[in-house]
Amino acid sequence: MTRRVRAAGPAPGWPWPGCPGPGVTLVLGWRRYPGAVRLTVFWEKMRAQFGDVYAASVAKDYSLAGLGGRTADQALAEGTEPQTVWRAVCEAFEIPEKSR
Numbered sequence: 717m718t719r720r721v722r723a724a725g726p727a728p729g730w731p732w733p734g735c736p737g738p739g740v741t742l743v744l745g746w747r748r749y750p751g752a753v754r755l756t757v758f759w760e761k762m763r764a765q766f767g768d769v770y771a772a773s774v775a776k777d778y779s780l781a782g783l784g785g786r787t788a789d790q791a792l793a794e795g796t797e798p799q800t801v802w803r804a805v806c807e808a809f810e811i812p813e814k815s816r
Contacts, residue, residue, distance in 0.1 A: 758798035762788075765811060780804045 762771035775788040782804030783791045791801050806816050 754798045755792070758792075758802050761802060761816075762805070765805075765809075765815060774805065774809075778808065780808045782807050 759771070762775065765771070766774050775792075777787065779785045779787055780791075783796065783801065786794070788801050788805060791804075792798065802816075805811070
């Protein structure tokens, strides 16, 4: 996937020498992380349910049976979908259906 960016033109402190002038369209290689939005939603739900500090503690410290004994942080780092991790958290902490 590519992303097109309009160059603002040379400016003081411009990041590289020989930058094209104003009006030139640069095509940059760009890869979107497929789970970025869902990961953001996961952390929003964690903070809403547990609060800012405790959400981080839950993710780091609690081994969840639904994740094979891994913590939420470990599962996410290994590529488990955030939605799957959220479901495991909901099961472990008996979060009501309306809050899921």
